[in-house]
Amino acid sequence: xxxxxxxxxxxxxxxxxxxxxxxxxxxxxxxxxxxxxxxxxxxxxxxxxxxxxxxxxxxxxxxxxxxxxxxxxxxxxxxxxxxxxxxxxxxxxxxxxxxxxxxxxxxxxxxxxxxxxxxxxxxxxxxxxxxxxxxxxxxxxxxxxxxxxxxxxxxxxxxxxxxxxxxxxxxxxxxxxxxxxxxxxxxxxxxxxxxxxxxxxxxxxxxxxxxxxxxxxxxxxxxxxxxxxxxxxxxxxxxxxxxxxxxxxxxxxxxxxxxxxxxxxxxxxxxxxxxxxxxxxxxxxxxxxxxxxxxxxxxxxxxxxxxxxxxxxxxxxxxxxxxxxxxxxxx
Numbered sequence: 001x002x003x004x005x006x007x008x009x010x011x012x013x014x015x016x017x018x019x020x021x022x023x024x025x026x027x028x029x030x031x032x033x034x035x036x037x038x039x040x041x042x043x044x045x046x047x048x049x050x051x052x053x054x055x056x057x058x059x060x061x062x063x064x065x066x067x068x069x070x071x072x073x074x075x076x077x078x079x080x081x082x083x084x085x086x087x088x089x090x091x092x093x094x095x096x097x098x099x100x101x102x103x104x105x106x107x108x109x110x111x112x113x114x115x116x117x118x119x120x121x122x123x124x125x126x127x128x129x130x131x132x133x134x135x136x137x138x139x140x141x142x143x144x145x146x147x148x149x150x151x152x153x154x155x156x157x158x159x160x161x162x163x164x165x166x167x168x169x170x171x172x173x174x175x176x177x178x179x180x181x182x183x184x185x186x187x188x189x190x191x192x193x194x195x196x197x198x199x200x201x202x203x204x205x206x207x208x209x210x211x212x213x214x215x216x217x218x219x220x221x222x223x224x225x226x227x228x229x230x231x232x233x234x235x236x237x238x239x240x241x242x243x244x245x246x247x248x249x250x251x252x253x254x255x256x257x258x259x260x261x262x263x264x265x266x267x268x269x270x271x272x273x274x275x276x277x278x279x280x281x282x283x284x285x286x287x288x289x290x291x292x293x294x295x296x297x298x299x300x301x302x303x304x305x306x307x308x309x310x311x312x313x314x315x316x317x318x319x320x321x322x323x324x325x326x327x328x329x330x331x
Contacts (some may be wrong), residue, residue, distance in 0.1 A: 021200055025317035028204045029072060030055075032311050035224045037075055039145075041300065044080035045094040048228030050300050051075055053235040058294035058302040063320045065286035067279040069272045070317050071263060072308035073290045075300050077145050078138075082258050083301050086251030090244070097298070098241030099248070104295030104302075105240050106252035111260060112288025120280025123264045135265045138306045140164070149222070152178035178221050185210045200316030235297040252301075259303025260284055266304040273318050 033055045041051030054075035062073025083103060084094055092099040114120070144163040148154045152175025155163035167174075185206050192202035214221065224230065260283075267278045287303055294302060 019318055021316035021318055024201060024204060025312045025315035028207070028315040029308055029312045029317075031207060032203070033074065033308060034230065035227070036307065038224060038228050038230075039149075040075050040077050040080045042227060043077065043145075044084035044300075046080065046084070046100070046300060047095065049231045050100070050298060051080075052231065053298035054294065054300045054302050056235050056294075056299070057297045058290035058299050061293055062286050062290040062302070062304075065282070065289055066320075067272075067277075067282040067286070068263075068267045068270060068304075069274065069276070069320055070270050070309055070313050071266050071283065071304045072312055073263075073287055074302050074305050074308055076259070076262060076303060076305050076307075077141060078262065079255060079259050079301050079303055082251075082255045086248060086255060089251065090247035092244060092247065096241070096244075097238050099244045100300060101238045101295045101298075102240040102242065102244045103248050103252055103255070104291050104299055106245065106248055107256045107259070107301040108288045108291025108293075108295060110253050110256035110288070111284050111291060114256070114260065115281050115283070115285030115288055118281045120264075120282070120284045123267075123280045126264075128268075131265055131268045134261065135269050135306065138262060138265060142307050150178070150182040151175065152221075175221075177219050181210060181214055181219065181221055184213075200314075203311060203315050235299065238296060238298050240295060255301050259287065259301065262306065263287060263304030266306055266309050269306075270309055270313060 034052065037051030037055050038048045039051070041048050041054070059072060059074050062071070066073065083100075086103065087094055087096070087099060090099075094100075141160050144155075144160045147163050147167040151167055153167055153170055153173045155166035155170075157163050157166045188206035188209055189202050192198040192205045198205060263283050264280055267280055267283055272278060283304070291299070291301060
């Protein structure tokens with residue numbers, strides 16, 4: 001009878017001790033998540049606040065229960081687009097909050113079942129080359145997703161590689177102020193990374209310095225506020241529309257598999273700081289719990305985010321506490 005208590009103690013101790021580096025990593029990841037969450041929700045045709053709410057409850061629960069310590073569970077571009085397609089195929093609107101809640105909860109149920117059945121073990125049979133290729137594919141998708149933000153030119157292609165090619169072909173239509181700001185941000189990050197005292201703060205410092213300069217100079221570039229208004233509220237409690245379950249069940253399975261594949265790529269690429277082993281089945285269950293709860297609080301379906309995990313890792317995150325980001329404390 002003492003075993004459960006011991007397991008519970010190990011789970012709690014697995015949270016680690018919060019540190020200054022975790023606080024910085026959480027702050028940086030949270031700031032990064034605001035424009036990215038808004039953008040991902042928008043490209044899927046969803047209201048911008050849903051992208052922010054997807055980084056609150058799901059992110060916290062995913063971080064607490066996942067075996068991959070640094071993995072950030074939140075909305076990704078692939079999930080947003082998949083969710084939009086599933087809703088449209090079911091004849092439902094991307095503005096139907098009840099249907100969205102139903103879809104997110106169903107995705108959570110599928111993930112939880114797969115985790116409890118220990119089906120994460122099948123990932124051990126996937127070759128390293130396949131996982132590397134999958135991770136590179138996600139990275140290319142992220143790069144293509146920021147082509148407009150980094151150049152000021154909007155690619156017309158709907159294909160990931162097509163967007164990159166389109167942007168390069170139309171280099172003459174890039175907006176100089178946008179390109180200079182993007183280049184200055186990357187350059188500042190590289191500069192701060194060269195010095196040990198500022199290495200883990202590089203992302204935050206680059207963000208603050210370049211933002212301050214652009215504001216002082218009055219540079220005319222697109223800002224987060226131009227994409228959508230940032231809500232000053234906590235995620236609302238939302239009840240699922242149970243009548244939509246038959247129409248969304250199959251699509252929920254597809255979204256769950258897409259999200260779990262992304263998470264598996266992260267698990268294989270990002271080592272735990274404490275040296276502990278990752279476990280795909282536990283990660284499946286953790287994301288299931290994150291979606292089950294997130295669906296009741298305005299979140300879209302979520303999964304492991306390579307970009308957000310990379311930001312947390314490069315910012316010096318050491319434990320799960322980096323999930324306490326500014327996004328989860330919006331006034």
